[in-house]
Amino acid sequence: MKSPVPDTRNSLILRLPDKHDVEAWDQFVSIYEPLVYRLARSKGLQDADAREVVQEVLVSVSRAIEQWEFDPERGRFRDWLFRIARNLMIKFMTRRKHRPIGTGDSGIAQMLEQHADPVSEEESERFDLEYRREVFRWAAEQVQEQVKERTWQAFWLSSIEGHQTEDVALKLEMSVGAIHIARSRIRSRLREAIKTLEQDNTENISSHNAR
Amino acid sequence: MTSHLKHTNDTELQILLCGDEDSDEYRRTAAHVETCEACQKRLDTVAGPTQLDAETRELLSDYPWEALSNSRTGFQGTDGLPDQAESLTFLNPPSHPEMLGRLGRYEIERMIGSGGMGLVLKAFDTELNRPVAIKVLAQHLAHSGAARQRFARESRAVAAVVHEHVVAIHNVEADDQNPFLVMQYVAGESLQARVDREGPLDAKEVMRIGIQAASGLAAAHEQGVIHRDVKPANILLEQGVERILLTDFGLARTVDDASLTHTGIIAGTPHYMSPEQANGDTIDQRTDLFSLGSVLYFMATGRPPFRAERAMGVLNRVCHDTHRPVWQVNSDIPDDLSDIIDRLLEKKASRRFASAVEVRESLVRLLARTQQHGTRHRNRVKSFVRQRPFLSSGAIVCLASVIVAGFMFIPSSVERTRFRSIQPTEPVAPDNNISLAQQDQAIAAESAVYSATAQEISARLQQLEATSNAAQFAQPASDGFWQDSASFKVRLDQLERDTFRDSSISSTKEER
Ligand SMILES: Nc1ncnc2c1ncn2[C@@H]1O[C@H](COP(=O)(O)OP(=O)(O)OP(=O)(O)O)[C@@H](O)[C@H]1O
Ligand SMILES: [Mg+2]
Ligand SMILES: [Zn+2]
Numbered sequence: 001m002k003s004p005v006p007d008t009r010n011s012l013i014l015r016l017p018d019k020h021d022v023e024a025w026d027q028f029v030s031i032y033e034p035l036v037y038r039l040a041r042s043k044g045l046q047d048a049d050a051r052e053v054v055q056e057v058l059v060s061v062s063r064a065i066e067q068w069e070f071d072p073e074r075g076r077f078r079d080w081l082f083r084i085a086r087n088l089m090i091k092f093m094t095r096r097k098h099r100p101i102g103t104g105d106s107g108i109a110q111m112l113e114q115h116a117d118p119v120s121e122e123e124s125e126r127f128d129l130e131y132r133r134e135v136f137r138w139a140a141e142q143v144q145e146q147v148k149e150r151t152w153q154a155f156w157l158s159s160i161e162g163h164q165t166e167d168v169a170l171k172l173e174m175s176v177g178a179i180h181i182a183r184s185r186i187r188s189r190l191r192e193a194i195k196t197l198e199q200d201n202t203e204n205i206s207s208h209n210a211r
Numbered sequence: 212m213t214s215h216l217k218h219t220n221d222t223e224l225q226i227l228l229c230g231d232e233d234s235d236e237y238r239r240t241a242a243h244v245e246t247c248e249a250c251q252k253r254l255d256t257v258a259g260p261t262q263l264d265a266e267t268r269e270l271l272s273d274y275p276w277e278a279l280s281n282s283r284t285g286f287q288g289t290d291g292l293p294d295q296a297e298s299l300t301f302l303n304p305p306s307h308p309e310m311l312g313r314l315g316r317y318e319i320e321r322m323i324g325s326g327g328m329g330l331v332l333k334a335f336d337t338e339l340n341r342p343v344a345i346k347v348l349a350q351h352l353a354h355s356g357a358a359r360q361r362f363a364r365e366s367r368a369v370a371a372v373v374h375e376h377v378v379a380i381h382n383v384e385a386d387d388q389n390p391f392l393v394m395q396y397v398a399g400e401s402l403q404a405r406v407d408r409e410g411p412l413d414a415k416e417v418m419r420i421g422i423q424a425a426s427g428l429a430a431a432h433e434q435g436v437i438h439r440d441v442k443p444a445n446i447l448l449e450q451g452v453e454r455i456l457l458t459d460f461g462l463a464r465t466v467d468d469a470s471l472t473h474t475g476i477i478a479g480t481p482h483y484m485s486p487e488q489a490n491g492d493t494i495d496q497r498t499d500l501f502s503l504g505s506v507l508y509f510m511a512t513g514r515p516p517f518r519a520e521r522a523m524g525v526l527n528r529v530c531h532d533t534h535r536p537v538w539q540v541n542s543d544i545p546d547d548l549s550d551i552i553d554r555l556l557e558k559k560a561s562r563r564f565a566s567a568v569e570v571r572e573s574l575v576r577l578l579a580r581t582q583q584h585g586t587r588h589r590n591r592v593k594s595f596v597r598q599r600p601f602l603s604s605g606a607i608v609c610l611a612s613v614i615v616a617g618f619m620f621i622p623s624s625v626e627r628t629r630f631r632s633i634q635p636t637e638p639v640a641p642d643n644n645i646s647l648a649q650q651d652q653a654i655a656a657e658s659a660v661y662s663a664t665a666q667e668i669s670a671r672l673q674q675l676e677a678t679s680n681a682a683q684f685a686q687p688a689s690d691g692f693w694q695d696s697a698s699f700k701v702r703l704d705q706l707e708r709d710t711f712r713d714s715s716i717s718s719t720k721e722e723r
Pocket of ligand 2: 326444458459488
């Protein structure tokens with residue numbers, strides 16, 4: 001006999017009638033998919049198992065959304081979503097084996113068993129660092145879509161890869177001044193993009209800034 | 212140094228940062244700033260602190276971009292199905308001109324149809340010389356690693372179910388990347404097509420088809436396979452023979468996996484889903500019995516029991532409304548059949564038949580009785596009783612679940628408060644800093660209270676374990692709501708009222 005499985009197909013559409021909440025979910029998924037995947041891989045899981053973990057985390061969170069309805073006083077959906085996901089994930093990373101998280105999946109149970117140490121500051125710090133990395137990655141993807149390819153290249157080659165402005169200018173056939181404009185333009189937009197998440201989810205960002 | 216005389220003002224700087232790169236004002240301003248270091252400096256300042264660049268570099272310079280595409284288990288931004296021309300591009304050129312193409316050893320004759328999961332093709336197996344139907348996973352699902360794996364895994368499980376009323380799976384194959392399913396070809400039409408064409412079926416036909424469907428389900432359930440998507444489109448009527456075959460066992464999960472990451476948009480019809488499916492709860496074989504009830508309802512009346520304009524409306528009604536009994540919609544349907552359907556459509560799985568075998572037996576007995584003695588039909592007095600919404604089991608179940616849900620919160624909140632107040636010296640930590648040990652204590656305290664309450668509550672709780680664990684840590688420490696247990700009572704009362712109001716409104720609507 002197969003064990004009963006949660007059916008997630010429709011819970012979300014029932015739980016998220018608000019368009020903004022659906023957007024928040026989308027944003028959440030695009031940050032958490034790679035986040036959970038990378039954390040799982042760094043714990044030594046294989047590709048397929050890491051994907052399963054991603055699914056399980058998303059399923060757990062989407063099931064938690066059932067409780068969202070009961071208490072609108074909790075604040076905005078987006079805040080709540082990122083908060084429970086963070087807590088759930090840190091628990092996934094540190095939970096002891098005799099108390100499984102409830103999805104009963106072997107991949108997760110395995111991961112939890114292999115890392116049975118009590119919760120460490122390290123885990124939550126590492127989570128926050130990797131979370132922030134995904135926020136920046138997400139923001140970068142948003143911004144890249146909003147600007148011309150050449151503008152993005154100018155920023156990436158000079159600000160991220162650290163090439164000399166003159167070399168980049170030569171390579172992209174732009175003036176040095178245009179590279180400066182591009183870098184300012186991208187920085188300002190990155191900041192805006194990151195802020196949309198920051199406002200809603202202050203603790204994750206600010207706790208890390210205090211580092 | 213400057214090519215234009217005037218320096219830029221703040222508005223113009225904003226255009227450089229946020230404006231459209233193709234606009235005239237952008238170009239004009241850029242032309243000046245490109246050559247004016249003073250304006251570049253100002254632009255740089257307005258754009259925000261340069262530490263952001265350093266942090267971006269630190270975080271992204273060695274970002275593992277390959278891992279990113281691997282991690283994306285869902286499909287990205289695909290809406291609707293591709294058209295036929297595009298969707299058949301995976302086929303190899305045909306070896307006969309009258310064929311559409313080739314897929315492995317199968318010559319594709321034509322496209323039979325398409326659904327939420329992909330295409331169904333009629334093909335010819337050149338090795339075994341027989342017609343087959345091939346189901347190909349839609350492109351957008353084939354991109355999802357999880358969906359692909361699930362498709363293959365579930366298909367193999369279904370292949371183990373061999374039964375005269377279950378479409379036989381011949382093979383699960385993969386062409387490069389895309390898995391496809393080779394199955395028995397059924398010449399005929401689907402139950403959906405039949406009812407669309409001819410309208411409601413007569414009572415004996417409903418029973419006959421119901422018996423066959425129930426025995427197909429029973430065979431699958433015995434193997435531990437849940438169908439999850441019993442609906443008229445997945446019931447095929449064989450031409451010329453009085454035989455039906457169930458298709459698409461277990462495949463609904465393939466779609467779940469992919470759409471989960473895409474905001475849960477429903478592929479296909481939600482009309483036959485069970486309340487537990489619609490709620491995202493744990494399901495078992497009895498979900499299929501609810502769906503079978505909806506299919507019987509559809510055959511008997513020509514329409515599914517719950518309808519609404521939007522998918523979400525349908526699902527809400529599936530969960531919360533009481534259907535109008537079949538005998539009221541179609542007076543030709545005998546009471547006993549109407550009652551069997553009612554029992555299949557119970558919101559709570561435990562109130563339905565216990566198994567597909569039981570359903571089959573009830574229908575067989577009823578068909579035999581009908582053939583010998585004719586049918587019984589209700590009189591008007593009963594009809595009056597039947598129409599009272601407050602007597603409907605659905606409303607009571609709904610209310611019960613609201614109360615159960617309410618209970619679930621009370622002990623947890625009380626415990627939380629106590630837990631906090633006995634440790635006043637602890638620094639007030641933001642919720643996300645609560646240590647695991649604290650979390651575990653809180654969980655332990657909660658479960659102690661839970662175990663004291665009624666069995667039903669704990670059963671429900673088990674189901675929601677992941678949910679409550681996750682949600683428990685989500686409340687901000689300063690949340691006054693949780694300190695005030697009186698507000699639970701108020702809230703519960705409100706929920707109770709809402710439930711009754713909703714169900715009475717909707718059942719009045721249904722009478723029209
Ligand atoms: N084995 C088969 N033999 C003949 N026709 C089939 C077979 N399987 C499916 N079909 C037909 O192919 C068509 C498409 O089926 P498909 O399962 O893709 O869509 P659906 O059942 O409407 O939706 P879903 O994808 O949700 O199951 C239907 O009209 C169905 O009757
Ligand atoms: Mg189908
Ligand atoms: Zn200037």
